[in-house]
Amino acid sequence: MRLVTIHEVARNAGVSIGTVSKVLNNQGQLRAETRLRVRAAAELLGFRPNDLARSLHRKRTFTIGLVSSDRFGRFSIPLLEGIEDALDSARVAVFLCKPTDDPAHERRHVESLLAKRVDGLIVTSRRTDPRPPLDTLGTSVPVIYAYAQTAGAGATCLLADDEGGGYLAGRHLVGLGRTRIAHITGPERFAAVRERRAGLSRALAGAQVPLDPRLASTGPWSEAWGREAVGRLLDAGPPFDAVFCGSDQIARGVADCLRERGLNVPDDVAIVGYDNWEIVAAATRPPLTTIDPCLHELGQAAASRLLAMIDGDHGPAATRHVVRLPCRLLVRASCGGGSSLKTADRAA
Amino acid sequence: MRLVTIHEVARNAGVSIGTVSKVLNNQGQLRAETRLRVRAAAELLGFRPNDLARSLHRKRTFTIGLVSSDRFGRFSIPLLEGIEDALDSARVAVFLCKPTDDPAHERRHVESLLAKRVDGLIVTSRRTDPRPPLDTLGTSVPVIYAYAQTAGAGATCLLADDEGGGYLAGRHLVGLGRTRIAHITGPERFAAVRERRAGLSRALAGAQVPLDPRLASTGPWSEAWGREAVGRLLDAGPPFDAVFCGSDQIARGVADCLRERGLNVPDDVAIVGYDNWEIVAAATRPPLTTIDPCLHELGQAAASRLLAMIDGDHGPAATRHVVRLPCRLLVRASCGGGSSLKTADRAA
DNA sequence: AAACCAACGGAAAAGCTTTTCCGTTGCAAA
DNA sequence: TTTGCAACGGAAAAGCTTTTCCGTTGGTTT
Missing domain, CATH: 1.10.260.40 (lambda repressor-like DNA-binding domains)
Structure with missing residues (x-):
């Protein structure tokens, strides 16, 4: 050739x-x-x-590395597409790299990326919980954490505003007149679980609606858990007229169970999901009103910021930034209620 | 830096x-x-x-481009992971690139990849139907189509064996003694739809089981279609004791509808899905026995082959290869039946 | 003691582009 | 006619590594 x-x-x-x-x-x-x-x-x-020769001379490769410390899944995809979006217009290409959780493996990948002289790195993960900082092996490549965070000092982390998302859900439900709101969500150990609940509490507190602890339960992120948890509430819990679910999968389980028990969604019980995982949320009966974490936008934002860091060269690298990007309430049918709210409603 | x-x-x-x-x-x-x-x-x-200098000299970048003419979705992911798997051990990195369907956009991306002197290209798409050949702009970079194909002359295409998958499903059902087998699948215009049906026919013919045309219907690839189609059969069609579905989503709709109509799966009706989309297949009640197109393996195979083409330099580039990789029958609960078959059963 | 060989490591070219610095050339002005 | 300037485009270095080809050095062989 x-x-x-x-x-x-x-x-x-x-x-x-x-x-x-x-x-x-x-x-x-x-x-x-x-x-x-x-x-x-x-x-x-x-x-x-030949970009190799060109980059050699310019000391800039127009290339970044995306290291996803987790398997590519449904969260990585919109993120990835957002990143691509933003980079594409800057004519920057992305190296994919999917290290396992093994730190040695991650290190090897970073090593290879650095050898290729990427201009920057984006770190993502499935979970939003803190991860160890990426070891850049003594170099000062700009790094940004997207939908991931680390305790490291000078790190820039972009996250979805889980607290705000919870708040949006709560406000939507109380705005529709619901007053006995259940919360069925994922495992307690996830930061997202705790923050979404905090947001829900804030919304309810603001409306003088109590959050009954008997109506809150945590379990796996699965449909089966949604079915089981709501079934238990129906069998032995206090009455409720709404459920805020920690994920769309859970919400789907909840919706299925309610329907099978003869209850009507949204007339008897309103449901708000989380994630806006299109394929699940739209296929549920009725389609789910849900919190959209706007991962596409988050990806775009991460990429733009990284580009800025690359250009700025010696940006505000020393200070730690944790930025929470707003979520969006996406109204479908599972709460009834106005199409007036639509998607325009954003967290503060 | x-x-x-x-x-x-x-x-x-x-x-x-x-x-x-x-x-x-x-x-x-x-x-x-x-x-x-x-x-x-x-x-x-x-x-x-510095890999730039090194590659400049060696005329080999240990880098390939992945051009996915479609959005990254649930099919791309296992494929991607398979590709990464195979390339990772060869220490080859992959450039991601997600052109839209716009040929000019695709061209721009290829242009950029070639400027970066990638050693090869993998083309994927969501649909398996023929696409226009990738324009390599006069160069002779090795190209391989994975889960995609093109009519171009010297193209190497790796595809899942849809006919074989349909055959596996059919043979499994007749092996379990089912004789009135319905087929609810996606739009007729998809090659995959036609091929899977052909495989099903072959299996039934081999067992002297008729394929009743009144039990076959095509529609969108959605849960809703699965529910609707099977509902119609229940209302007005001839009796049936099994359904082979064109996708797990359709199968899920079928399972939900049957359950809601008071029928038992698998006792009254057995179901085989397609895709082994874990998150759907495993969450269905009962979990779906399904055809796994083995996209991870397909990705690995594509990458290994590409590597071979790169090393061979002047490989059998002139002849067209279309290779169909076998699918696998993954037994869960929706057909009852033996765990004896397990996943060992492969198409010829 | 002369000749030779193996082991070791340096010099320089090749790989391809960008960019700075100068040398020409042609024309206008004095 | 000479001087000067603007426009044009060439030469060469820089960017970093790999690899080939040689030159040294020290020891061995006869």
């Missing part, structure tokens, strides 16, 4: 390689006729400048 | 840069003591050879 070099273009156009370079980069003082001739030669030969 | 170069290591170790290179690549004739000294200096300074 012998590729055309700038030398051949130069020879073909009867100029020096420096001139070719100038033409192709719109630099220097050249006659229009010369530019045309060189361009024609380049076109004819199908010349494509 | 001034990085350490081989010169600094050389100075530090009191040798020439050539010697450093030899040490780090285990080449040449050097005293053990020298090797040690150089290694120590490199370690001390945290030297990391």
Whole structure:
């Protein structure tokens, strides 16, 4: 695969390689006729400048590494697409890399990325709980944590605002007049679980609606858990007219169980899910009103910020930033209620 | 981010840069003591050879491009992971790139990948139907189509064996003694739909079981369609004791509807799904026996083959290869039946 | 003691582009 | 006609590594 070099273009156009370079980069003082001739030669030969040589010289590769400390899953995808979106317009390419949780493996990948002289790194994970800081092996490549965070000092972390999401859900439900609100969510050990609950509490407190602890339960992030938990409440719990679920999967289980028990959603019980996992939320009967963590936007934001850090070179690297991006309430049918709220409603 | 170069290591170790290179690549004739000294200096300074310079010289970047003509979705993920798996051990990194369906956009991406001198390209898409060949802009980079195909002459395409998958499903059902088998699947225009049906027919024909056309219906790839289609059969169709579904989503709809109509799965009706989309198949009540297209393996195979093409340089590039990789029957509970079959059963 | 060989490691080219610095060339001004 | 300037484009270095080809050095062989 012998590729055309700038030398051949130069020879073909009867100029020096420096001139070719100038033409192709719109630099220097050249006659229009010369530019045309060189361009024609380049076109004819199908010349494509070698980015390796170019980057070697410019000390910038227009390349970043995405290290996802977890398997690619439903959270990584919108994130990834957001990142691609933002980078694509800056003509920056992304190296994918999927280390396992094994730190040695991660290290090896970072090593390889650094050898390739990526301009920056984005770290993501499935869980939003703190992870050990990425070891950049003594270099000072800009790093940004997207939908991931670390306790490290100078780290910039972009997260979804789980507390705000919980608040949005709560406010929506009380706004619709619900007063006995159950909360069925994931394992207590997840920070997201605790924060979403805090947001819910804040919303209810603001409306003088009590949060009955007997109506709150934690368990796995699964449909089966949703069915089981709501079944228990129906069997032995106090009455309730709404359920805020920790995930759309849980919400789906809740909806299925309620329907099978003869209850109507949303008339008897309103449901708010979490994640806006389209394929689940839209297929549920009725389709789920849910909290959308806006991961696409989060990905875009992460990428833009990284780009800024790369350009700024010596940005505010020393200070730690944890930024929470707002979630969005996406109204479908599971709460009834106005299409007036739509998606415009954002957390503070 | 001034990085350490081989010169600094050389100075530090009191040798020439050539010697450093030899040490780090285990080449040449050097005293053990020298090797040690150089290694120590490199370690001390945290030297990391610049892959740009290295690749420039070696004419090999250990980098490939993954162009996914479709959004990253549930099919791309296992594929991607398989690819990563195979490439990781060869220490090859992958550039992600997600052109839209716009050919100009795709072209721009390929352009950029070629400028980065990727050693090869993998093309994937969500649908398995033929796509236009990837324009490699006059170069001869090895290209492989994974879970995608093109009519182009010298193309190598790796696909899942849909016909074989349909056959597996059919054989499993007749093996369990089912004789009135319905088929609810996706839109007719998908090649996969037609091929899976052909496989089903072959299996039934082999067992002298008729395929009643009144029991076959096509529609969207959705749960709702599964519910609707099976509902219609219950209302107005001939009796049936099994349903082979075109996707797990459809199968889930079928299972939900049957249960709600008071029928037992698998006692009254057995169900086989398609895709082994874990999160759906395992959450269905009962968990779905399904056809697993083995996309992880397909990804691995695609990557290994690409690697071989890269190494072989002038491989069998001129001939067209379309390879169908076998699917696997994954037994859960929706057909009852033996755990004896398990996953060992593969298409011919 | 002369000749030779093995072991060791240095010098330099190659790989491809960008960019700075200068040298020409042609024309206008004095 | 000479001087000067602007426009144009070439030469060469820089960016970093790998690899080939040689030159030294010290010891062995006869």
